[in-house]
Amino acid sequence: MRLDKLAKTVDKGCGAIFGISNVFYFTGYSGAGVLVYCDGVFTLLVPALEENRALDTKGVEVKVYYPAKIRGDIQYSSVMEALEKIVGNNPLSVDVSYMDVNTYIRLSNKFQIRDISQQVSSLRAVKDPDELENIKVAGEITSIAMKMAMERATEKVSEKQLSGFIDYTMKNEGAEDYAFPSIVASGENSAEPHHIPTNRVIREGDSVVVDIGAKFNGYCFDSTRTLLVKSYSEELRKVYEVVLEAQLEAIDAVTEGIKASEIDRIARKVIERSGFGKYFIHSTGHGVGIDVHESPYVSFNSNDVLKENMVITVEPGIYIKGKFGVRIEDTLIVTKGKPVVLETTYKLL
Ligand SMILES: [Mn+2]
Known part of the structure; x- marks a missing residue:
């Protein structure tokens, strides 16, 4: 007890x-x-x-x-x-x-x-089975909202409107609250990691960062997808691929016993060797549970060591002011082997 x-x-x-x-x-x-x-x-x-x-x-x-x-x-x-x-x-x-x-x-x-x-x-x-179950349900609710958002983002819709549809969907699907205010950041606004949705209407060529999470039975979820709306630039595609590679490599290394700082180092290395190191301006991830940001901290200076049944995010990003930003984030459960990734929706272009 x-x-x-x-x-x-x-x-x-x-x-x-x-x-x-x-x-x-x-x-x-x-x-x-x-x-x-x-x-x-x-x-x-x-x-x-x-x-x-x-x-x-x-x-x-x-x-x-x-x-x-x-x-x-x-x-x-x-x-x-x-x-x-x-x-x-x-x-x-x-x-x-x-x-x-x-x-x-x-x-x-x-x-x-x-x-x-x-x-x-x-x-x-370190989460017990009941807590993991609540986080999974919060993830399923977030997933429904994320899929909806990816579809509706291609309509003539503003950031505020899309975040409103997301909030409605999460509560309609059983969330009692949001883990944090839903972020919809499009075009040059996506270069701001914690952008507050505006009246800007999403348009062709945009990068659209959607960072959302439902709260269920007191437990949070956290997921980010970046949608590239058709006829986007070659540079944006390249950045997306770098972030995705960094995320997948970091996720692959997550296991019991590894230092959280090592996960950050792996993601950062991928981004640095592509020349975008100075644009990765936050840590790679954090624990998720009753609070959306809690122990362990997946950052370069973290002293935490990952343990079975910890729940963490892996969310590298690249943000180029005046142009665009890309972030891809999953919440995952640490195990003795490969992590259980609670994906909300696709992340391949
Ligand atoms: Mn997060």
Whole structure:
């Protein structure tokens, strides 16, 4: 059970988990609140308005905080007051990387704190079967939207309109949310990796970068396809082929035990030897799960080592300002052999 993993990680003293995605990971409850572990007891502290949603959380005692005494059974006016009473003088393990600076300062003024962010991130990086299933379903939903987008991108449609069709399709297919705002970037806009869709209408010769992901049962997916609309330039075709080669070579190397930095190096080498190295301006990939970007990090300076059942993306790209950009991204499951690639749709020209 995940709560047992937290108890083991905290080891001595008490623990308090502040990150919404971490609280969700350990309890299944998604909302404002803090998960506290002390003397073998797990307490889920929630604001009054979330009490009903939190009540069926298994393995925890739900306690409510509210600044005004609106009910006799509300024991705490705030999270800080609750922590002072529950934790007392015990040392406190917290997920520092997941909290805001104010909370950190207030906590460190009151408690002897120890950061367990790394340990929690490492636990989350390796997925259990339920998590893999949710990610796969999120992938299937993303796939339906991606196929639709590839077809409709050739109609007279703007970036905003196409991203709207994508969002509608994902929710219509069962997504509760989007892993991140859908990116549709066409023509010279595709040179911007995190472009925000505009009214620009897609036209012949364009590179169209579509970077989308559904969220299902709290789990994210992440996929990018670049569509080249007919009568595109020879240069664009060449760049596309380089990115694809880099992606396929990097994916082929993904296996348990390899350094994540090595995957980045393989993708980067392909792009560098084609002369486009200075246009590959982001890391090769990242872990995907409750958060769309999480551990492990597939970058040249990453210290992470890939393990079975980690879920990562491999997404090299080339971006030439004023001209175009190309990115190709798949989400994949690391195994002891070749990875399971959760492809959304074709990527060959
Ligand atoms: Mn990504």
